[in-house]
Amino acid sequence: MKSDQIIQRLADAGFSVTRSRRVVADAIAAQKRRFNAADVEAIVAQVAPDVGRATVFRTLALLERIGVLGRIHARDGCAEYVVCSRSEHHHHLVCSACGRVTEVAGCGLDSMLDEAAERYGFQVDGHLVEIYGQCRSCRALGAGES
Ligand SMILES: [Zn+2]
Numbered sequence: 429m430k431s432d433q434i435i436q437r438l439a440d441a442g443f444s445v446t447r448s449r450r451v452v453a454d455a456i457a458a459q460k461r462r463f464n465a466a467d468v469e470a471i472v473a474q475v476a477p478d479v480g481r482a483t484v485f486r487t488l489a490l491l492e493r494i495g496v497l498g499r500i501h502a503r504d505g506c507a508e509y510v511v512c513s514r515s516e517h518h519h520h521l522v523c524s525a526c527g528r529v530t531e532v533a534g535c536g537l538d539s540m541l542d543e544a545a546e547r548y549g550f551q552v553d554g555h556l557v558e559i560y561g562q563c564r565s566c567r568a569l570g571a572g573e574s
Pocket residue numbers: 498510511512513514518519520531
């Protein structure tokens with residue numbers, strides 16, 4: 429996603445576009461892979477050293493709240509972010525080798541969950557699913573090696 433689109437979504441959600449928010453938007457717009465707050469902090473520290481850590485964290489939380497950022501639940505338990513172009517519920521294919529993230533349209537789990545909910549008398553509020561594996565280019569690399 430382009431930095432301008434992130435800024436537009438902030439404005440659409442009714443938030444003012446401050447310089448620090450613009451700096452953070454620029455930093456995450458370039459991300460094609462999963463990243464964490466420390467990655468963003470490092471970029472911001474280079475281009476705008478006056479924008480503090482707390483501001484970076486607050487801005488990331490805001491961007492997550494309005495759906496620009498999705499949170500990836502990494503297998504080591506650490507929270508990482510991904511830039512989301514979809515606002516509706518969706519899942520991510522996360523490459524374990526290079527960290528590239530692909531958004532998957534639609535969910536496909538609803539009927540399975542409805543069935544399980546009915547069977548166990550459970551009310552479902554939501555679910556988290558991350559799909560890990562190897563992306564197309566990493567698979568191509570792997571195929572070339574053998
Ligand atoms: Zn997403």
